[in-house]
Amino acid sequence: MSLSKQQRQHLVAQLLERERVASQAQLVALLAERGVKATQATVSRDLEELGAVKIRVAGGETAYALPELPVQQIVPPDHLRRVLGEWAVAVAWSGPLVVVRTPPGSAHVVGSALDRSGLVGVVGTVAGDDTVLVVVEEAVGAATVGRRLRVLAGLDPEEDAEDAPVEGGAGE
Structure with missing residues (x-):
């Protein structure tokens, strides 16, 4: 199979996380x-x-490893509060999604x-110019995550999602 460089490197990173890879030849074989x-x-x-x-590694052998990348590091809770407090102007939700403007x-x-x-329940995000789409685990629920984000942002946590001021949307 033919993979792009990025896809191949992603696979290499996964292999290094899961397997003890001692040599480049072993990695080629994997x-x-x-x-x-x-x-x-x-x-x-x-x-x-x-x-x-x-x-x-244990036993004195050597193996390849990837240093923890900044994007994989969990940031301190106060960091999220500061970012949301400064940049989030509205939070609304529907289904398994939360929208942060x-x-x-x-x-x-x-x-x-x-x-x-x-943050518990956050699967991942997709960010545009002025909108972040937050995908939420079904078991946790978008309302739970949305209310938590409102609290962290200093917005009214009791405001209904349908009444949330989401200005500048596509319909305006």
Whole structure:
């Protein structure tokens, strides 16, 4: 199978997280097992670009590992409160989705903070220019997450989602 560079590197990162990979040859073989043809030179470049390093593991052996990337680090709770307090102007929800409105050009800041917050129920976000779509776990519910985001943002947590001031929408 032919993967793009980004797809292949994503797979390499997953393999390094799940398997003890001691050599580039082993990584080439693991990729081949998954139907991905890659040379040792390609794998070497991928490891370099991903920032992989060799670490000593139990038993004194070495294996490749990826340092924790900032995007994967959970941010302190106060960070999310500060970001939402500064940038969220409205929060509404429907079904399994929460919509957070921001000033133009600010949605990516809120989306990134939410993605890295570790907030219970948040599956992920999609950020546009002034709108963040937050996908919520069904078991938790969008109303729960939406109200929590309103509290963190300093907005009225009791306001009904249908009455929330979501200005600048597509219909205006």
